Amino acid sequence: MEKVSVYGAGSWGTALSFVLAQNGHDVLLWTHRAEQADEINEHSNEKYLKGIELPERLKATSDLAETVRHSKVLVLAVPTKAIREVCAKIKENLTEKVLFVHVSKGIEPDSLKRISEMIREEIPEQWVEDVVVLSGPSHAEEVVLEHPTTVTAACENTASAEFVQDLFMNQYFRVYTNTDVIGVEIGGALKNIIALAVGITDGLGYGDNAKAALMTRGLAEIARLGVKMGATPLTFSGLSGVGDLIVTCTSPHSRNWRAGNMLGKGKTIEEVLEEMGMVVEGIRTTKAAFQLAKAYDVPMPITAALYAVLFEEESTNEAAEKLMGRMKKNEMEDLINLL
Numbered sequence: 001m002e003k004v005s006v007y008g009a010g011s012w013g014t015a016l017s018f019v020l021a022q023n024g025h026d027v028l029l030w031t032h033r034a035e036q037a038d039e040i041n042e043h044s045n046e047k048y049l050k051g052i053e054l055p056e057r058l059k060a061t062s063d064l065a066e067t068v069r070h071s072k073v074l075v076l077a078v079p080t081k082a083i084r085e086v087c088a089k090i091k092e093n094l095t096e097k098v099l100f101v102h103v104s105k106g107i108e109p110d111s112l113k114r115i116s117e118m119i120r121e122e123i124p125e126q127w128v129e130d131v132v133v134l135s136g137p138s139h140a141e142e143v144v145l146e147h148p149t150t151v152t153a154a155c156e157n158t159a160s161a162e163f164v165q166d167l168f169m170n171q172y173f174r175v176y177t178n179t180d181v182i183g184v185e186i187g188g189a190l191k192n193i194i195a196l197a198v199g200i201t202d203g204l205g206y207g208d209n210a211k212a213a214l215m216t217r218g219l220a221e222i223a224r225l226g227v228k229m230g231a232t233p234l235t236f237s238g239l240s241g242v243g244d245l246i247v248t249c250t251s252p253h254s255r256n257w258r259a260g261n262m263l264g265k266g267k268t269i270e271e272v273l274e275e276m277g278m279v280v281e282g283i284r285t286t287k288a289a290f291q292l293a294k295a296y297d298v299p300m301p302i303t304a305a306l307y308a309v310l311f312e313e314e315s316t317n318e319a320a321e322k323l324m325g326r327m328k329k330n331e332m333e334d335l336i337n338l339l
């Protein structure tokens with residue numbers, strides 16, 4: 001059994017700590033709020049996982065130095081926006097090499113960095129054993145009900161991915177491995193854009209045809225960018241690609257889908273975020289992906305349409321009309337361009 005520290009006591013950090021504790025590991029969950037640590041030590045985290053009793057073995061603290069002393073396996077589960085800040089705090093306390101596992105789904109706007117790149121920028125190489133990304137179709141709310149879930153652990157170094165596979169894997173949480181870190185990170189981050197767009201069309205009252213169109217053409221543009229960035233095309237047909245796209249675009253658990261749905265029904269972004277009270281990663285990622293599309297010269301029409309709605313005050317109806325009115329195309333143009 002391993003000692004593991006988890007950073008970020010929201011829905012996902014708490015659910016993964018639940019899995020690790022059930023697997024018999026000695027888990028210490030870090031939160032930046034002392035009162036939340038007290039609540040978790042009483043076995044609940046009501047704001048994020050309503051009605052769930054957390055395992056005895058799962059302990060929480062707001063003392064970050066204690067968590068770094070506790071373990072050589074650090075799982076980062078804070079929103080993308082907080083990754084650099086939390087890494088900087090961890091760095092101050094490191095005295096030996098550690099393995100970073102990250103489970104966040106986003107890209108940093110402006111720098112256009114993926115999360116594993118941000119971690120490696122913040123933590124000096126001498127302290128980094130490896131960085132593994134754990135991603136896939138996995139809503140926290142279902143994981144803590146022990147409903148069957150599958151994810152993938154990706155790292156260029158297969159031994160590190162397999163270590164993470166063994167750490168998390170159990171009867172209801174099945175973990176695969178992959179060596180394509182770029183593909184896994186891009187798929188996990190960019191599916192949130194498509195989930196926001198599907199939420200909007202659902203909110204506008206469009207039907208399943210629109211949903212299927214956005215998911216299929218959305219995956220095409222995610223893969224188009226990902227491959228240009230160095231990802232393996234097949235990764236996008238896997239758990240962190242189409243798998244996560246399906247779950248996020250079709251589940252009422254998805255914060256991205258729910259946020260889009262409220263936008264489609266006419267609420268403003270400010271009203272949506274206020275009501276949500278949890279991270280909606282797709283909003284910042286839309287900005288980052290819009291910038292990436294320009295930097296890599298890749299057409300990403302759905303991302304561009306959502307960018308116009310979120311950041312240029314275009315109406316959702318107008319954005320949908322523009323998408324449908326684009327120049328005619330061959331469906332397999334990416335394939336044709338490769339030949």
Ligand SMILES: NC(=O)C1=CN([C@@H]2O[C@H](COP(=O)(O)OP(=O)(O)OC[C@H]3O[C@@H](n4cnc5c(N)ncnc54)[C@H](OP(=O)(O)O)[C@@H]3O)[C@@H](O)[C@H]2O)C=CC1
Nearest residue numbers: 008009010011012013032078079082104105139140278279
């Ligand atoms: N929820 C899910 O099912 C899944 C989520 N993910 C990904 O995991 C990541 C985290 O998401 P999730 O847990 O759902 O988000 P939540 O909104 O549920 O929770 C975010 C947590 O991070 C904390 N936090 C925010 N900023 C900071 C900071 N600067 N320093 C320390 N802690 C901070 C919040 O604290 P506070 O309570 O004080 O606001 C909260 O505990 C995201 O990238 C998401 O895409 C991936 C797979 C599944």
Ligand SMILES: O=C(CO)COP(=O)(O)O
Nearest residue numbers: 136137138139254255256
């Ligand atoms: O990534 C997720 C499920 O795999 C969670 O998606 P949301 O952030 O939209 O809830």
